[in-house]
Amino acid sequence: MARQNRTGLERMEEAIIASVLIALVIVTVQPILNLLAISLSDPANVPGMGGLTIVPDGFSIDIWALLAQHPAVQRGLMNSLLITVVGTALNLVCTALMAWPLSRKKLPFRRTIFILVLITIVFEPGIIPDYFVMRRLGLLDDYAAVILYKLVNAWYLIILIRFFEEVPEELIEAAELDGANPFQVFWKVVLPLAKPALATITLFYVVYHWNDFLRPMIYFNDQDMWPLQVVLRQFVVVGDKAAIVGLQAMNSYEGASQIDFKAFRAGMILFTMLPVLAIYPLILKFFTKGTMSGALK
Structure with a gap:
């Protein structure tokens, strides 16, 4: 019972x-x-249509056709892809190269370096000092201003350090006995075991770069350099209805004159969300794999 x-x-x-x-x-x-x-x-x-409607009233792809032809959207998409791909690649390389030595207990001044990393979390500079630094470096209107910012995120660095600390010393010693140098140990032994952690911080870095609009909006005076999120802000927050007027003059699409700004705004918001939604399932498979997956092969 x-x-x-x-x-x-x-x-x-x-x-x-x-x-x-x-x-x-x-x-x-x-x-x-x-x-x-x-x-x-x-x-x-x-x-x-209200805010609770989830079924289309009629069917039309006019909005998506217009978005695909809009020059600002096309430029914004290419800029966002450039910033996200290059920025994430540099983030991963630099974060991994810094996390691995910090995970080794024999590293000289390891504790001091780690404290300095923690200080950057507590005392993070504001946007105004950042702007003056970028201006003195001559990086305004330069993609490097947003790509190089937080090249190594302290939070993600700590995640990777803790993951690297779980790599058994026996595996490293075995690789060294086989004649592997430190770079080969890192590249062929450590990184393959760290796929779940690398996938995690990859997703974090991708979302950060893709969603960032404040710094590009401040650092880029040239509108041709605006990423997609800044273009979205221009259409949705500022309410730049001239975007639709420009579309009507630009293309000969028959439905262009009937486009409602509400529909254009909804399509634009979804357009900026799709890349992150698409990449998440590709990275998700790494979350289910353990640290020692394949380590003894």
Whole structure:
């Protein structure tokens, strides 16, 4: 009887947890579905659509066709890809190269260096000092101003240090006995074992670079260098309705004159979200792999 009662209680707990999780999923996904419905609806029906609608009213790809042809969106997409790809690659290389020696207990002044890293977390400079530094370095209107900022994030560095500390010394010693030099040990032994941690910080760095709009907006006076997030702000926050006027003059799309700014804004928001949503499933598979996966092969 006690076992049956306990089983019934466990089932009730599972049902409550499942209900809460389903409710959270609905609350999270509903705004995205609403934007998708608005962007795919017939432009003539968009003004009457509310914030809870998740089914398109009619069907039209006018918004997506116009976004694909907009020169500011095209430039913003290429700028965002450049900043994100180059920035993330440099972040990973520099973070890994710094984390590995700091994970070795025999490193001279290891504790001092680690304290200096922690200080950068507590006493982070503001945007105004950053701006003056970039101006003195001559990096205004230069992609390096946003790519090189936080080349090594202290939080992500700590994550990687803790992960590297779990690599057994036996594996390193075995590689050294086989004649591997320190670089080969790092490249062929340590990094393959660190795929879950590298995937984690890769996702963090990608999201940071892709979503960053404040620094590009401040450092880039040339609008041709604006990433997609700054273009999004121009359309959504500032309300630059001239974007649609420019589209109507630029292309001969028959539905251009009927485009509603509400639908254009919904499509633009989704357009900036799609790359991150697409890359997440590719990185997710590494989260399920353990540190020692394949270590003894």
